[in-house]
Amino acid sequence: MKDIEKVIKHGIFDYDAQSDVLYVYLQGIKYKESIDLGDIIIDIGENGDFKGIVILDASRKFKLNKYDLKHIKKLIAEIEINPDVIKLKITISVLKRNKEIERFTTAKGLNDISLPSGVVCVEC
Secondary structure, three states, X not given: OOOOOEEEOOOXXXXXXXXXXXXXXXXXXXXXXXXXXXXXXXXXXXXXXXXEEEEEOHHHHHOOOHHHHOOEEEEEEEEEEOOOEEEEEEEEEEXXXXXXXXXXXXXXXXXXXXXXXEEXXXXX
16 A cells, blocks of 8 residues: 555444444544445545444454454554545454454445545554
């Protein structure tokens, strides 16, 4: 990915084991629209700012069981926006058998809402 232009360090994540959905979001940003990247949805705020990410079938995407996803220690989402394409990489760290392990997933889709180019990193 390109050099990171904006780092957001106050992201919040929540995992719903019953529906196997991982939510990453920022508070205080009003929702405007979403970009669908398949099993991953990026929510955008009114000013074109990052609002959140919804990861469907999270246990399958990260190749972890639901119990492990309840014990995420760290999450980093890197979003690279180009005029035509949006690339996303989400890395999580979980504690498994007293060892911290990392897993990641990626997604790519069209920038069909004309977001300005740049790279944003969200850390939770």
